[in-house]
Amino acid sequence: MSQANEPMSFLQFKRSQPRPxxxxxxxxxxxxxxxxxxxxxxxxxxxxxxxxxxxxxxxxVPTQEFMSAQDAVAATRPDLLDRNGEILATDIKTASVYAEPRKILDVEETLEGLGSVFPELNNDAMRKRLSSRAGFIWLKREITPAQQQAIHRLGLPGIGFLWEKQRFYPGGPIAAHVVGSVNIDNQGIAGMEKYVDDAWLKDLQKLGFAQGRAIEPVKLSIDLRAQHIVRDEVQKGIQQYHAIAGVGIILDVHTGEVVAMASLPDYDPNNRGEALQPDRMNRATGGTFEMGSVFKGFTTANALASGKVTMYDSFDATRPIRAGGRTISDFHGKKRILSVPEIFIYSSNIGTAKMMLATGIEAQKQFLAELGFTTRMITELPENAAPQLPKRWGELAAITISFGHGISVTPMQTAVAAAALVNGGRYIPPTFLPRTAEEADKLSKRVLTEKVSQAIRYLYRLNVLTGSGKRADVPGYLVGGKTGTAEKVENGRYNPNKRRNSFLSAFPMDDPRYVVLVVLDEPKPEKEGMAATAGLNTAPMVGNIIRRVAPMLGVMPRPTTEGTQTIEISY
Incomplete structure (x- = not known):
């Protein structure tokens, strides 16, 4: 069989087919x-x-604005404590709500939701802010837990919360002008809060060492118990004598520590808006006033220190004196020759002026400067007013200054100067921080001899026993002091119907521990037909303070025969 007739294999058939x-x-x-x-x-x-x-x-990845806000609210402040460890100010956590506009899906829905909780946010200005491409904006700071929960339930994209530190003051207004307050960013703006910021806290925060860390508490010299009593008695006095304002101070005469300081009307630092009201100012260190006859103690001390006047001298107060076209007379003049103790307890303007003239104008200026009356007093508080001095310190100015007119100083300056008069003659700068007696000794300067200081203590005590300060007496505590009444200046003239009364005191006068000063602005008669002198209002207020506060401060009463609590002097 030929090959042509052999069957083809599959492979042979595939190769033989033409390609399509x-x-x-x-x-x-x-x-x-x-x-x-x-x-x-x-x-x-x-x-x-x-x-x-x-x-x-x-x-x-948070935006820079978010990170800045987060850092700010994470900053910690130290607790402020009283001298016994009681909390005056502390941080608490509170929520604040914010928005990240670029993450908001529906501005109108967001605006409506926010407005259901915060109606004040539902406006065109907020619509514009939420429609922007900003990375971060605050919506509401320091909201309540209920408000936070309401916003949270809305589930709005681009709306979130930051936990921040809010300052809380457990005592409310009790020590408002000492402790001060902070702004919404927890930064100190007044009182010791601002002092702490300026002294070291700002620097600590800048370095990042105050972010969420516990900071050592700051202890103050204030005794919260005494502070409560002083504020309470000043408040009662304002109400009882229908005054417009009042000040109360307790000062340790050996260390310069401010144990209590109240200025009313005050404010609750938990409500920042109150602090901005003009009548809530700190009158104790931030207001200057003519202090009236309490200055007679300083004039008498200067006269005795000069050696030109002694406790056994007398001055003729029979007739008024003329100076610079003005007539100087006594409120209740005895119209006779008065001894130095009589000039003090009868509060004679004529006798005081003559003691000053015997001492000399330059000696007066120098002594008041040594007592801190001619320059701004520096304390930890930022609220320290500069004194108002006469433009021309001539004879008329010197005479009126001798009995507390023509010069305006702060109540704190007055209390600190009084401490130097009774503590043995050492001027000690005041402080709102704890200070030991040894530390105070290094800061003190001598302005009087112990002998003159002892004489002033005697006069203060004598005035409470037989003079205008009788209503300040507290059995067992040897209270001494001086009343002061200063007519207020209106339209360049003294208004006899508006006065500022004060009582400057110390106790116990045989070995003084504390100065107590009370000032009332425009007190009225307690009852119709009564007078409104310092002896009738500020003196009993001081007595009430000492009666309540002395045992707390460790000063126990000493039983003595009523009316014979005198002190011995060797002059």
């Missing part, structure tokens, strides 16, 4: 299309991935 014609597309073209499709898919996935990364960054 599918067109002119080459294999290279097909591969290009495959690669192009792969590239397209790669690009699409890259775009999607990039967007996801962007969204992740928006969600996880």
């Amino acid at each position: 014609n599918y067109g002119s597309v080459s294999s290279g073209t097909v591969r290009s299309r495959v690669y192009l499709a792969m590239a397209a898919f790669t690009i699409v996935f890259a775009v999607i991935g990039g967007r996801l990364v962007q969204l992740a960054q928006m969600e996880d």
